[in-house]
Amino acid sequence: MQTSTGQTLPLRGLRVVDLSTEIAGAYCTKMLCDAGADVIKVEEVGAPDPLRRWTASGAELKPGEDGALFQHLAASKRSLAVDLERDGDRVLLGTLAAGADLLVESFGPGGLDARGLSFEELSARNPRLSIVSISPWGLTGPWAKRPATEFTLQAGTGATDHRGLPGRRPVSAGGRIGEWIAASFAAVGGLLACLSARRTGRGQHVDLSMFEAMVLSMTYYLDLGGQWRGVPLPRGIEVPSIEPAKDGWVGFCTITGQQWKDFCLMIGHPEVGEDERYLDGMERTKDLAFMQEIIHGWTRERTVAEIVEQASLFRIPAVPVGNGKTVLEMEQFVERGVFVSGPGGFLRPRPACRLERTSLRPPGQAPRLGEH
Template structure:
């Protein structure tokens, strides 16, 4: 049982440093591992980095990214004497397993399997997971996402997994694979769509750009999102073309894409005649999700960030940086610490006893009420369920989770709402009830359930829970030990508080869209990654909050603004601009960190290989294999960047006559990163993902058997994550509501249509 009678001071200290006393060693470099331990540092853990001589991260470009990731940590040259004293070791070397109580390995493919040890860069992993192949216009080459987003996603998963493993007290190996993390986060479950639709043939290349999405204004770009029929109808009115909403060829997204030239000509005539602010103001009047497309030079000045104090000065004073993307009890984490001097710290850890151990999954015994919809919130609660929590999804027959409506079956078919692929993938490991929270009886039942719960999660716009009378003040009266996690798009205060936000909006505001696309073209949307990214940050924060609750006996209010989670993962362009005035922008398939790098067309229809030469030694092996006798200047990366057009032409000729899979394997065998650019839905067939068991089979009473993605990390003690299938609407009304309501009350509620198992209306 949690301790009782906390003081305000103890509560303040607990929420400021929930991981106080946790000792972490970090043997990683790059982004994924250091971001994992940055999240642990921000939560109060004592993190010590083990640095090689001349760590390249310190000297790369301005060094600002290294400072952002490692501020507040300590640095040593050798950790031999510390290994037996650490609670967590974060490493990229599988040989380190067993050197600490919890060992988190962060590798591109996992510690075993047919692809373990394969050469990689973020760019080639995007090709292998299907992200690149789904993005762009069909007449153009496929387009990778900018900003090494997969590494940030992986680091977030690794931090969550580390905190979850600590809860059991048991020795644990957590095997985090970057390919798994990217496969579950950087596209919207295309393999689940394909399976549930019967694997229809791909029409054309399969690449699409959302229409409408990024629009040119007279002074920049804005993004407009029409995820629902109502939003599209309102958008047609906004741009002065209401007749479009009655045009069947434009009202449907697929056929609208086919007529994109016609449609966008009319939309651009509207948007280019207005400033960004004017387009956004009119979209707000129609309650259409929209946002500016910002970049490294102006993101910190976004009015919502300024009003909420999101950015604060680094300890060195060199730049502004975003705070950790969560608030516990309304309090920010302490300010960032200083960046450690290399290999200079005396750590001084003393031996201590082992913590108590408990069996079962990390969150076994926790009950979660899930008041979420769409993707970010359901992805978060699905993670909680996979880790062992009893998650109860709360919907209503009049307004279920609208991801049920993104269905592969038409509304003319019975129970068509049960055929939503995204709903299935983001809602496994849950039970489901229906409650009408617009009625006093529905609210009463919810409060009775809340009295039995440990956590309530919601991701509505901020006014909704208050309108139900179920805000934080009321819920903590009902259950003083409750953790309430709120996931608004933009936060619970500020001028954007009540605006609707989807992943597309978030990508644009944080600068991710600005970095994606070709230099000559407009910014492009990444395609959804901000939803799961926010969800994983939210679960990390929820685990911190339950740790505080268990320590103090008092419930905690948690706020995780979706835009702030994405902002942390998109921060590198801002740091570079703040420190040296360089505005990073779109490079297509090229990179500042590798040359040559690109997607190269192979023999056959729309077959491509992604190649990324990350260092001079890789270039020498590739050049020798291709039989090229180049002048000595190309041995250096700077010259290869300068002559990239020439190298692209020569590589294009080599790839053109070869089958993609054969060419990728041939180059990969040299130790040079190369992968086939696959269709996103084909990730379910990847031999490494199959070996790791990323996909488990759901057996559903309506849709049958479907392979769904599970957690992108493995615990050595857990053979498989998928425990339950996704629930049908109201499936568990009797079992769950029957705990807090008698048979007569349930009969009356069913008779009134307040609870049920079929969509109403």
């Protein structure tokens, strides 16, 4: 597989069978596909991937039309529709696996076995095949078969408990972040298994727990720090954080004591910056009403652009709070060509990795169900 400029894609020749549904498996295999892997997305005839009919806005899709997120995640893949109740289709799927390097699935504990596709059976035909099994909790353990969603997994990691105002209910982060996180770990795990198979001649079964991936990525380090204090740390927010401007919102984060002092100097209250109590972010949260009074008194009188420019001069991390429209227009993204057009008539992000000598695959058409 080559790019339009004749360059060979990094994962050319890697053959992947994707039996997963939803985001984690789809994004895992998308990253491999973008790098040149040949990905065949396999769906059951009577139960195709729910993402085909999902839209963020809840807008109705025309018959046969796929949602934008599905089109993005399935771009340049091939599609096969099967009925796993039929012996012939199970044989076909086994034949596909026999010629593949990697199989990605999200059936959950025992799901492959129940479909006559156990790792042992598939390995007997193709010893070099590796399998990535993505599940909420992992394939083993006392919680392995519990139902879960990204929302409940996020709560379990401790990330939700720490987020929000003291005395108020905790707040989860939206966007199904944990599924995207799990996808990244799954892609790395799959490639590790494939590299090992090339060296040893034997594939491996990768057990990817979304919960464990999220613990590594979303558990706030201060939450874990609570183990030395004997009690959970109190809930709090950054101060300053998301603050109002004359024409929008600005996101701040003052990690170091110097950044906090410089922030106070910038807003005209150096005496607050010199108060040693407020070097502790939790102390600022305790006096939130006072903090918001002095911060908003300055930010509401200035535009987003003015605030970001001045904060940058002070070396204070600050950025305009983006939305679905302004993110597409941000000069940083425009300059680096982050959003690209493709089939479907909408802009989508290109792969985040930019290789110096090789361009990754541009977005192609997402396949219709059973197209190939």
